Structures are given as structure tokens and as C-alpha cells.
Amino acid sequence: MISFLATGIGVAALLLAAWTGVQAYRRRPTTEGQMIGAIVVEIALLVQALIAVFRVAGTGLREPVTFLAYLFGVLLVLPLGFYLAREERSRWGSLSLCFTAVVVAVMVLRLVQLWGDRV
């Protein structure tokens, strides 16, 4: 884990959630920009997972298995929101992407906590 990368991803996910949330409030489907935003956040998550997997050995995490479960579990969430937003061209698609972006932010926060929890 690299703390500025994790912070950046968390903030980006929250911004995406706010952006798609406003879009849902305005009863609109997601825009192309929002879909690209979701892809960018997902790529950043992939990069983070690759970096963290190499740095996790020998760090003495208290819950290494939980950490790895979050590290890879978080990769599954945005693709789900992305798929639903593409299928559902209405406010509900925007709301689905909004929800999954919030989940990503929460999971990244949890990852940072787990990373700091050493023996």
C-alpha cells in the first residue's frame, strides 16, 4: 500500500459517487465522463492491488488474510456498478454506480486501517 495512492483512490471514488449521485437526483443516466471516471478508479485499484501484494510479505500485518480479501474484493465492486449503469440507462443506473463508488471508498478506508494494524 502507498498511502497517497490509497487516499487518492478514496477521494476519487467519493467524487465519482457525488457526481453520479447528482446525476441520479436529476433523473439522468450516467454520462460518458462518469463511465470513464469509473474505469480510471478501477485501474488505480488494480495498480494498488499489484503494489500491495508485493509489499505485504514480511510487514507483520495483524490480519493479512482479511487485508488480501479486501484488496481483491474491492476490484469486483466497480465493474458491477459499471455494468448496471450501462444496462440501465436511467437514474437507477446512475444510482447503482453511485452506490458501488461509495462501497469502494469505504473498502479503501478499511484497507488503510488494516494496513496500519501491525503486530
Next chain:
Amino acid sequence: MSEPAPGRPADAAAPTAGVHEHDGPPGGPRRLLIALYAVFALAATARAVVQIAVQFDEAPLAYALSLFSGLVYIAATVGLVTHRPWSRPLAWGACAIELVGVITIGIASIVDPQAFPHDTVWSRFGSGYGYIPLLLPVLGLLWLRYSRPGAEHGRSDDRSPA
């Protein structure tokens, strides 16, 4: 005269509008429910698998319960995603079990915290998950009721005024 009222156009319009490709109501809320349920299926199941693999002896009841809740969320997700004859009964059953589970475990974990030293998704009404576990079955059941076959919806888009 511009568009039919959302409540009552069923009787006259039903025979012509009755080409049910996917049984009625607008699918939007269903997609959001799929997102919610899939995330919780992942969260509860992954949590249970990690707990059971790493430390099952510490709290077998809590971890078995986590796994059970994960399976219920998976069942509800499958019921929402698929369009089979068993899909809706499956979703109904899963949402009902979920509601009973979150209320029972929620009360039990507050009345007797000693019995639940390790959290499950349903402990304290799902407070560790923003109380969404308590809200979710209610939303699921409301949607299933709203979308049941034969229910009246304002599907004004496939009812031509003529």
C-alpha cells in the same frame, strides 16, 4: 387525455398491452437492488470464508451465521437477476429469511452481547454496515410486492391512448 392515469388503466388496456416480455414494472429499482444485494453477498460470504478459514474455533456460531447470511444474500441476488419461474419465490423467501434474521440476531446481540463476541453482518441490526442490512430486506420485499405479476403499474409507455 394526454397519458393514462398511473393507477387504473388495467382492465381495458390489459389484453392488448399484455405482451409480457419481462412481466411488468420498470426494471430500474431492480438493478439498484441487484447492486445492493450483490455487494452484500460478496461482503458477508467473503467475511465468513475468511473467519472460518482463519479462526473458526473462536466463535463458531457467529461465523456459521455469517456464512448463512452470505448464502441468503446470494440466493436473493440470484432471485433478482434471473427470470425463471422460481426466481420470484426464491427472492421472496430470501428477503423474508433475511428480515427475520437481521431482527432476531439484532435483538439477540443487544440483549445478550456475550453470545455474540464476534460481529456478524446482522449483529446490532447491521450497525457495522450502516444499518443497510436492516433496510435491504424491507426494500426487497417492497419491490417484490410492487412488481408482482398482475399488479397495477403506470406503464404508460406501452399503452397507446387509442
